[in-house]
Amino acid sequence: MAPHHLPFYLAPGSGTDTLMVVMGIFLIGTILWIGTLYWKLHSLPERMAHKSQKLQFEFVAVLGLISLFTHMHIFWIAGLLLALIDIPDFGGPLRSIADSVEKIADAAPEAGAVMTEAGSAPAVGETPASTDKPGPAKEKEHSHV
Numbered sequence: 001m002a003p004h005h006l007p008f009y010l011a012p013g014s015g016t017d018t019l020m021v022v023m024g025i026f027l028i029g030t031i032l033w034i035g036t037l038y039w040k041l042h043s044l045p046e047r048m049a050h051k052s053q054k055l056q057f058e059f060v061a062v063l064g065l066i067s068l069f070t071h072m073h074i075f076w077i078a079g080l081l082l083a084l085i086d087i088p089d090f091g092g093p094l095r096s097i098a099d100s101v102e103k104i105a106d107a108a109p110e111a112g113a114v115m116t117e118a119g120s121a122p123a124v125g126e127t128p129a130s131t132d133k134p135g136p137a138k139e140k141e142h143s144h145v
Helices: 018-042 044-051 057-070 073-084 091-107
Strands: none
Touching (some): 018 044, 018 057, 044 057
16 A cells, blocks of 8 residues: 555655544643533532631541542542531620620629729728718628527
8 A cells, every 4th residue: 555545644655643642732731621610510619608607617628638649539528418507606696795794794883892982983082972862781690680
């Protein structure tokens, strides 16, 4: 057969196989593309938890790493489920309550200080002024003799 009758996919006599070079480049590109797709799919739970500012972000990230190194898909599934679930934030309201109680405690007068009519505590060594209003009734002490 004459060389002009050979199909295009056969290497010519010069030794350069064009089809093999094209397929080699295609194979390397495909492997890189599939690897990138794998990494994006593998980090999906972590990206979901990070995007929505979930409290359990670190836990989801650790589950993703465990599934990557152990090749056990149950960890990836658990991370995906945790990324989808909203865990209620109990710390925020409790922190707010603690801050409010602390503000109230700082605003309250010191124990043992008596307020005068002007609304300020008497100076050190000064006796509190008596008021005409009767104070709260004290309970009678009962002695059992």
